[in-house]
């Protein structure tokens with residue numbers, strides 16, 4: 106119930122801090138999901154920029170707040186440059202990966218409709234490993250998602266994707282990388298299919314969009330996944346993940362303005378005249394735009410390369426420790442900051458329970474049963490502790506034949 110009288114901030118602050126006690130202690134670096142911790146200095150930049158623009162509204166960027174329009178276009182230009190986009194390409198900031206994906210699917214659908222196509226029963230083909238945001242978007246947009254099993258490398262199965270195409274298919278999707286396994290789908294091969302059937306190819310680089318380009322600059326050999334492939338029509342890339350921006354910041358990119366036109370919303374059927382918005386929301390938090398702009402400029406290419414290296418080093422150290430433990434097995438062949446591991450002999454969920462008791466918060470996979478980590482730069486400082494706890498947990502489960510009774514950490 107709303108209190109009859111307001112309370113002072115110090116009291117409320119104490120209350121908020123007390124409430125936080127029951128949450129995951131991500132500052133203690135034992136949470137490997139939900140938070141992307143690139144250090145207190147980066148968070149301070151994001152926080153300060155956010156509060157400078159906390160009250161400004163991106164809805165008014167064309168009239169009252171031109172500085173937000175300028176920052177958004179600079180952020181978009183940075184993303185396009187990182188993703189090797191042609192001069193014709195364009196984009197927008199959104200509130201997150203799910204909204205960017207929604208807009209890609211909606212834009213594709215509306216382009217098909219604008220071309221006279223009937224989208225009743227139309228379908229989006231995605232690898233089984235693609236994010237549920239595609240199903241959410243399809244649900245809202247009255248489309249259907251068909252999930253195609255991945256191949257033995259946990260990547261999109263090109264043969265199966267090709268075989269699944271029908272006259273109802275309007276879009277195919279690849280991830281760079283997918284969340285469950287951290288691998289990049291064979292986007293070039295998906296591109297061939299898309300071109301052959303004149304389909305929209307969307308690349309979900311929500312996780313990799315602001316990470317893979319820096320990994321590549323650091324010398325890591327990654328397959329092509331971005332606009333350098335002519336068949337790629339749109340890309341989603343999250344600033345609030347490995348861009349280290351404040352939450353509420355992602356980008357949706359299109360190969361051309363002609364395409365993006367179908368993303369826009371316009372209505373003149375109310376007493377205030379025409380209202381146009383580029384995304385699903387009306388009000389857009391100025392703070393999220395300013396924080397993303399500030400963090401990009403604070404870190405610069407050298408800062409991102411350094412953070413990327415730290416994440417990769419943490420993942421590699423963990424990966425080689427796991428590979429040295431006969432009862433564990435890394436799932437797939439991760440190349441970026443995500444890693445999942447399973448066990449051919451032990452109940453891996455029991456291992457997860459013991460890790461949770463030691464304070465580690467990590468999601469689980471069902472296919473296969475596995476523990477999943479999405480590493481941040483700061484995890485490099487605790488990865489040896491993680492490995493030591495993992496060795497202890499695995500030993501305990503092997504000695505006691507323990508099985509899981511209670512699955513503690515899920516991705517939701």
Ligand SMILES: Cc1ncc(COP(=O)(O)O)c(C=O)c1O
Nearest residue numbers: 201202203236283284309311312
């Ligand atoms: C590959 C991928 N795509 C999309 C999303 C959705 O992003 P958001 O949670 O910002 O909506 C996620 C979230 O983890 C993801 O991992």
